[in-house]
Amino acid sequence: MTEKTPRRPRRDDALSRERIIAASIELLDSGGEAALTFRALSERLATGPGAIYGHIADKHDLLVAACDAVVSRTVEPGMAGASPQATIRAVALALFDAMDAHPWIGSALSWTAGQLTMVRIIECIGQQLRALGVPPEKHWATVSALLNFILGVGGQNAANAQAARARGADRGDVLAAVAGAWSALDAAQYPFVRSVAVQMRAHDDCADFLFGIDLILQGVSADT
Structure with a gap:
């Protein structure tokens, strides 16, 4: 049988x-x-x-829906009474953390431009730029600068972490090796790189990300 x-x-x-x-x-x-x-x-x-x-419908539909599910719960929470700068900073950090927790989001967002997922992010940030008094003719350039920074840095950070995990590498060991290599460079040819090698060894990715957001927001405030 x-x-x-x-x-x-x-x-x-x-x-x-x-x-x-x-x-x-x-x-x-x-x-x-x-x-x-x-x-x-x-x-x-x-x-x-x-x-x-x-x-x-298909795998593309699955990816778009999964990405939108994560992003929608990331940008929806409001910050009652917070300034526009604080809100943008909080949204940027939430997206950075979301890409760190879900490394596939960075690449998914890169090809969902124009779809609802990206629209949610643009609308969330754009409303705060309006509140900051950014002139209408500079709305697109300003929101694009913030978006490019958030998605670029956040996506790269997630990719780096994922690659390190795949190799079983410890972040501290990787940074120490790079810092050592930079410190050994020719002092006459690479004076700046050598000078920041120690800082790079102990840097915090999230703190560096927020520093970049703050630099952009300072530029926005100075231009309004």
């Missing part, structure tokens, strides 16, 4: 788009974009691909 292959248990609770997106985020967090497949998602949700396709 041929033994039957045991079937995996099916969920009794109703499958929803929200449940699918939550499971997609878990897969993305654990293995990046390569880990997000409909087969893996079906296994995690204990259902068939057909049931998932009833809520999600």
